[in-house]
Amino acid sequence: MSSQKTRYGISHVVSCRALGVSQSWFYKWKDRIGGAAPTGREQRRARLDAGIGRLFAASGGTYGSPRITRDLHELGWRVSQNTVAARMAELGLAGRAPKKRRSLTRPGKRSAAPDLVGRKFTAVAADV
Template sequence: MWIKRSTKRTAAQAERRTGADHRGAAKSRGLLREGERSMNEMYAFIEAEKTTHGVAFLRRLLKVARSSFYAWLAAAKPRAARQAADEALAHEITVIHVASPNTYGIPRVHAELRRLGRPVNRKRVARLMRERGIQGAHRRRRRSLTRPDATIRPAPDLIGRDFHADRPGTRLVGDITCLPTAEGWLYLACWLDLATREVVGYAMAGHHRASLVIDALRMAHGRAGLQPGCITHSDRGSEYTSAEFRRVISD
């Protein structure tokens, strides 16, 4: 009687526990089905819940092959070792990137690692930097603001590569650049004296027409006192080859 009674109690307990297992596992299975879950996540779930529900029950519930689960389990240590190695390498990459400062991209980070005696694969460096959002500084391609006028014959190059002057006010070089401001993009025209290496004339406006470089040239004349025969050197942009600019410098 004692054995029979005990057996019935154990069966009842087992039935209640099985029902609880089914409810708990069904709830967990519902969580697993929220979106597409990878096999690795399912294996990790079985490993985490095996003490509560048992491996065999969870495998059947999730329709996971026994051999596949234990193969994944056997590879856990090597996988953890790879993850630890990736974390260590990612730390070195971060240090190199911050020391650059924050300018090195994949090629230069990879070259620096090799210089430090770390012969790592470039694709691995690229993957770790991509996963952690580490990016190098990209040099912006400079676009010329000035556009040549095909209908006008450009002036001859009187300077060549000799960017020197013996006296102030005899040789000027000019250019236009754009600057971001709170009012939007503004254009800055400057004239540099090759003798003093100083900006002797400048003008800023919301356009880059010929009047902009003319205003800067007039400031240069007022400040530096340009000498007769002074050479103004620039690119062949339409602002500098315009009839308006030619008329001003010939007066």
Template structure:
């Protein structure tokens, strides 16, 4: 082991720390996979409409203590996206009967001195 650590220029103690942390990482990954299943279920129940904030709120109402950023990360890694079902509305309509404004400058924007042609 010491020969391998010397070849990779890694301290032996760092290798053993990494080796001891592997089971914790596997447990964390299993917990995230379980959480991803819950997120997929909530997302499917909303017919794909819920994004990370709503999914987080639903998980919290269910008694799970979770951060929105973690939900965002899990959804991003597993390509789960919310959709917007609303159509864009234009609230202002142009008056088609109104006469256009007159062109007082005549499309000539050159001025002999500053402040004479203000648009």
């Protein structure tokens, strides 16, 4: 849009209207490109990502978002578990899943015990 103003004399107002963007967005974008400084939100997100990465590495890659959220709260962060989970997903960090409970009896491993008594379980009618 800036080049249109210098090259053709088209004002920012007309350019913004033609492109369907607000003038405030254009000026915000223009100011941002000039300094290229990250916003406060981006700075906080970068610090949060560093904290999450540090805690995840300290846990040996086992902690998930609930535990890391608790640790961040202890360090003074005000952040929700959903935010930590989203940031971890974006960083590609996943905690170790809890082990599945193992049953002592495993179907299919052993054959059924032989019926030494010779019981008959057939009924002559229903409910008899």
